[in-house]
Amino acid sequence: MIKKLLLLEVFILLFILSNAQGFSDNFTDRDFTANPTWTGETSKFIVNASGQLQLDDQGPSSPTYLVTASNAISNSTWEFYVHFDFAPSISNYGRVYLVSDNPNLTGSLNGYYVKVGGISGSADDVSLYRQNGTSSTLLIDGTDGTVGTDPVDLKIRVTRDSLGKWELFTDLTATGNSYNSEGFINDNSITQSQYFGVWCNYIY
DSSP states (O other): OOOOTTTTOOOBOEEEEOSSSOOEEOOTTSOSSSSSOEEESGGGEEEOTTSOEEEOOOSSOOOEEEEEEOOOOTTEEEEEEEEESSOOOSSSEEEEEEEESOSOTTSOEEEEEEEEOOSSGGGOOEEEEEEEETEEEEEEOOOTTTTOSSSEEEEEEEEEOTTOEEEEEEETTSSSSOOEEEEEEEOOSOOOOOEEEEEEEOOO
C-alpha cells in the first residue's frame, strides 16, 4: 500500500531566545518566505490551516529541508512542537538543526541537531547529536520509546548555557507545561551558528 504524505507530516512551532541573533516564528502569518525568511526546498513545505509548518511532498525525493538564519548558540533556548501522523522508523524520521554553519542540511556541515525517531522498533527516541562534516556523534541519548507510538505529538526544548552545557527536555503532553529532562552534557566543540533548520527523511 502506498503511504500518502501525511507520511512525514511534521508541524513545528519554534521560539528561540538568545542574547545573540535568535528568532521566533509561529507561522500565524501563513507564510515562511518572510519574517523570517526560510530557504531550501521550499516547494516541499506548506503552512497548513492551523498555522503550522508541514512537509507536503508527493514524491520520493527524501531527504528534504528548510533553514532560516540564526546565530543563537550561547545562553540559548530552542523550543518547538513536533507532530507525526505515524510511528517513526529507520526510514521515516526528522531532525531539527539547532545550529548549522551550512544552509544545505543534506551536505557537510558543523552543527547540532535533535533527532526524532529513526531507530528500529519500539526504541524510537528523541536525542541530541553533534555533526562534524558528514559524521554525527550522539551526545544525549533520550529515553527509548518516547516517540515509538502512532501518532507522535510532543514539545521539545533544548538549552545551552555560556559554558557549553546542553540539556534536552521532552513534554509528551505537548503543552509546554510538563517537560522532563532527557539528560545533559558539556560540549564546546562548535561555538558559532548561522542557521536553524528542519530536515525530513521519508519513503513511500
